[in-house]
Amino acid sequence: MKLFRQLLFAFGSAWQNFWRNLAVSVAAVVSIALILILAGTSLLLGHALGQVLDSYRHRVSVLTISVADKTPLASVYDFEGQLQARPEVVSVHFVTKDEELKSFASDPRNQQLIEQIEGNPLPAKIEVKVARLDDVKRIDALARQWRGVDRTDPTDYKGDFITNMLRLSTWLTIAGLGMLAVLTVASVVIVMNTIRTAVYHRRQEIELMKLVGATEWFVRGPFVVEGVMTGVIAASLALGLLLAAYRPFVERFRAELFFLPLYYDPRFVHVLAQDLLVAGAALGALGSYVGVRRFVRL
Amino acid sequence: MLIAPEFNSRPVISFQHVWKTYPNGTDALRDICLTVPEGDFLFLVGASGAGKSSLVRLLIREEKPTRGRLFVHGQELRSLRRRRLPQFRRQIGLVFQDFKLLPRMTVHENVAFALQALGESRRVIAHQAGAALETVGLAGMERSYPNELSGGEQQRVAIARALVHRPRLFIADEPTGNLDPATAWEIMQIFLRINAAGVTVVMATHNREIVDVMRRRVVAIERGQIIRDDRYGTYHEALPAAAVRIR
Numbered sequence: 001m002k003l004f005r006q007l008l009f010a011f012g013s014a015w016q017n018f019w020r021n022l023a024v025s026v027a028a029v030v031s032i033a034l035i036l037i038l039a040g041t042s043l044l045l046g047h048a049l050g051q052v053l054d055s056y057r058h059r060v061s062v063l064t065i066s067v068a069d070k071t072p073l074a075s076v077y078d079f080e081g082q083l084q085a086r087p088e089v090v091s092v093h094f095v096t097k098d099e100e101l102k103s104f105a106s107d108p109r110n111q112q113l114i115e116q117i118e119g120n121p122l123p124a125k126i127e128v129k130v131a132r133l134d135d136v137k138r139i140d141a142l143a144r145q146w147r148g149v150d151r152t153d154p155t156d157y158k159g160d161f162i163t164n165m166l167r168l169s170t171w172l173t174i175a176g177l178g179m180l181a182v183l184t185v186a187s188v189v190i191v192m193n194t195i196r197t198a199v200y201h202r203r204q205e206i207e208l209m210k211l212v213g214a215t216e217w218f219v220r221g222p223f224v225v226e227g228v229m230t231g232v233i234a235a236s237l238a239l240g241l242l243l244a245a246y247r248p249f250v251e252r253f254r255a256e257l258f259f260l261p262l263y264y265d266p267r268f269v270h271v272l273a274q275d276l277l278v279a280g281a282a283l284g285a286l287g288s289y290v291g292v293r294r295f296v297r298l
Numbered sequence: 299m300l301i302a303p304e305f306n307s308r309p310v311i312s313f314q315h316v317w318k319t320y321p322n323g324t325d326a327l328r329d330i331c332l333t334v335p336e337g338d339f340l341f342l343v344g345a346s347g348a349g350k351s352s353l354v355r356l357l358i359r360e361e362k363p364t365r366g367r368l369f370v371h372g373q374e375l376r377s378l379r380r381r382r383l384p385q386f387r388r389q390i391g392l393v394f395q396d397f398k399l400l401p402r403m404t405v406h407e408n409v410a411f412a413l414q415a416l417g418e419s420r421r422v423i424a425h426q427a428g429a430a431l432e433t434v435g436l437a438g439m440e441r442s443y444p445n446e447l448s449g450g451e452q453q454r455v456a457i458a459r460a461l462v463h464r465p466r467l468f469i470a471d472e473p474t475g476n477l478d479p480a481t482a483w484e485i486m487q488i489f490l491r492i493n494a495a496g497v498t499v500v501m502a503t504h505n506r507e508i509v510d511v512m513r514r515r516v517v518a519i520e521r522g523q524i525i526r527d528d529r530y531g532t533y534h535e536a537l538p539a540a541a542v543r544i545r
Contacts, residue, residue, distance in 0.1 A: 002417035009414050020402055205400055211358065212463070213388035214415035215381075 010221035017202070018226055024198040025230060031194050032234035032283055033241075035187040036276050040242040042183070043275065046176050047268050048250070053169055055261035060165065061131075063139050064156045067124040069097075071148030076126070079146050083128055088135035095125040123150045133162055191287030195227060199292045206295045216296050223292045224285050231284025235276045242276075243269060309333045309369070310467050310498045311357065316366035318352050318522075326352035328522040330366070334500060336466070339493045341509045342502040343533055344519035350502040353519065354471050357500065358390060359383060371466065388416060391460030391497075395472035397452045399444040399459075405431065406440035409458045416463060430458040434488055450481035457488055468492055470501040474508065482508060506533035 018025045067076055076094060083092045095103075100122045105114045126143075130136055140157040143149055199206070209219045250264045311334035318327040327349050334340055342350050355361045356368055359375050368375045371389055378386060399408050409427040418426070431437050434454035444452055453473060460468065470489065474482035486508055493499045503509060509516060509532060516531025517524055526535055 001419075005419060006417045009417070204398065208398055208400065208411070209415055210384075211387060211392050212412040212415050212459070213384045213386075215384045218384075218415055218417075 006218055006221065009218075010225045013222035014225035014229055017222060018229055021198060021201060024194075024201060025226075028191070028194040028198060028230045028284075029234045029237065031190050032187070032231055032280060032287075033237045035183065035190060035283070036235055036238035036280055037241060039180075039183050039187070039279065040238055040272060040276055042176070042179050043272060044242065044246060044249075044268075046172075047265065047272075048253075048262050049172060051262055051265070052260055053165065053172075056165060057133060057169075060158060060162050061129060061133055061136065063128045063130065063136050063143070065126040065128065065143040065146075066150035066153050066155070067126060067148055068150045069123065071124075075148045076124070079148060080126060083126070083139070083142075086139075088130050088132065089139065090129040090131050092129075093127045095127060097122060097124045100125060123153075133166055136162055187283055188286060188290075191227075191231075191283050192291045195223070195230075195284075195287045195291035196294075198226075199223060199288075199295055203295050206292075210296075219296045220289065220292055223288045227284035227286075227288025227291075228281045229284070231280035231282070231287075232277060233280075234284070235280025238280070239273055239276050242272065308336055310336050310338070310371060311500070312367075312369040314367040314369070316356065316363045316368050318349075318356060318361065319364040325522050327356070327363075330522075330524060332517060332524060332527070334498060336498055337493070337496050339489075339499045339512075339514040340501070341512075341514055341516045341531070342500060342519065343504070343509060343516055346504075348519045349522040350519055351471065352522075354469060354500075354502055357469055358392060359386060388463055389465055389467060391457075391463075391465035391468040393453070393456050393460050393468070393470040393473045395475035397444070397449075397456045397476075399452055399455055401444050403443075404440060405436060405442050405444070405447070405455050408444070408455055409462050412459050412462050426462050426464075427458075430462040431455075433461060433491070434458045448481070449477050450484055453477060453481075453485050454488065457485070457492075461492065466497060468497050468499045470499070470503075472502055472504065474503065474505050479507065486512065509533040 080092050080094055083089050097120050101120045104110055104122060128139055128143075130139055136157060137159065140155050140159075144154050149155075206219055246269070247264050250262060253260070253262055311332065313330040313332040316327060316330040317325065319325050330353070342353065344350050352361070356363055356375070357370060359370075359378060362376050370386070373386060375386075400411070403411065406427055409430055410423045413423045413426060428437070428440075431440065434457050436451065436454050436458065439447070439451070444455065447455065453476075457473075468489070473489075474485055477485060482505060489499055489501065490512075513530045513532070516526065516528045516533070518526035518531075518535070
């Protein structure tokens with residue numbers, strides 16, 4: 001019962017102090033919101049880049065092997081079996097010459113061309129999907145050694161593109177982690193100092209609490225609750241602004257750079273909301289906990 | 299060497315050869331031996347910098363003695379663990395020269411605050427805060443803010459706050475220092491009533507008139523040492539007429 005009353009006091013006191021020190025509270029909300037906007041922007045950009053990279057990764061992780069016209073079907077099945085047995089291969093799909101022609105003809109852009117060609121000049125294909133991009137090179141080498149491969153145009157392997165993409169992906173991951181680390185350190189320092197200023201204004205109150213026999217946690221509790229409250233309000237503010245900007249940004253981007261596979265992702269909005277609210281609450285709590293420590297120690 | 303007075307009741311405070319030396323080498327207190335029995339009313343007198351405030355800080359365990367042993371309510375303060383400090387301080391009522399009221403809180407909130415810190419129920423808080431305010435003569439002023447009160451009234455609120463959790467020991471550091479003589483006497487009447495209820499009172503003061511008129515126990519400190527401990531003393535040694543010297 002006593003614990004419940006003390007919790008109630010912590011919440012009541014936090015709420016009261018938030019409004020009584022409105023100027024300092026607003027300063028704390030604004031500084032946390034700015035940090036969260038930065039963090040949220042980097043999360044959104046990271047997600048957009050991820051979407052683009054995923055789309056390309058999906059495309060290049062499928063290697064198409066052209067089959068020479070005179071290759072016996074038994075040899076194709078045999079090679080298909082060899083490929084399927086490899087651990088790095090996710091799936092293997094054989095496309096016959098007829099299926100390939102049908103697919104080619106179904107594309108409206110090829111209508112004129114299809115009327116001019118006689119017979120079926122398109123080769124049969126084996127589409128191999130690999131788990132990791134760096135495995136594509138190995139499968140390509142294997143395909144080129146196979147007797148049944150079409151020697152004029154063996155595979156659609158895009159070596160340089162994949163290498164560059166892997167490099168870009170690695171650098172983006174490093175940059176993202178670096179930015180996250182810098183933002184985390186900066187935000188904790190800023191929040192801690194803002195909250196320390198708020199705590200400094202109330203050092204007399206803290207001093208008195210200690211002198212009348214309040215425990216460290218009783219003194220610290222309202223500040224930590226207030227920190228969480230400040231963090232959640234700041235996160236809501238940051239989230240509102242980011243969400244207001246997200247869809248127009250994506251639409252503008254698509255209008256300018258239509259060839260990039262970027263789209264508005266409503267599922268990511270939930271993830272972003274969750275991340276920002278948790279980060280805001282955690283930042284507020286941590287900042288308050290550290291900021292108040294020096295004054296609270298008995 | 300001073301001999302502590304003989305009292306029949308058990309000691310609330312016991313200094314046993316206590317020294318307080320600050321990191322710069324200054325001895326704020328030197329070989330203090332002092333026993334304060336339950337129900338005593340003691341004036342702590344001495345010039346500024348004599349060591350009164352250091353002694354008070356040791357009593358509320360804001361600082362630890364450098365040497366010697368200090369017992370308050372039977373608890374040795376040098377070995378008192380940090381987590382037991384709140385419990386220890388709940389047995390002491392503290393009053394300061396500058397009142398230390400929270401300006402954004404009403405009179406009632408300032409007093410109730412001490413009980414909220416202990417996790418008391420609303421009913422208990424309302425009852426005890428009301429009783430404490432009545433004791434200091436401030437019933438009916440619960441909703442006022444400190445800046446709406448006179449110095450004397452503010453000190454009464456501070457006394458009510460110190461009283462509200464019913465401490466057995468009352469420590470006041472220059473409680474009349476910021477008050478005019480008439481108000482200071484009113485405040486002293488409250489302290490006398492508190493003491494009459496069996497609460498031990500230790501008061502550091504510069505107010506010669508009050509000490510001389512009240513004729514209570516006087517402990518004089520000079521350069522960190524107790525130079526006088528009179529059972530019914532005066533502010534200065536030069537007025538010994540009715541004083542009963544112990545040494």
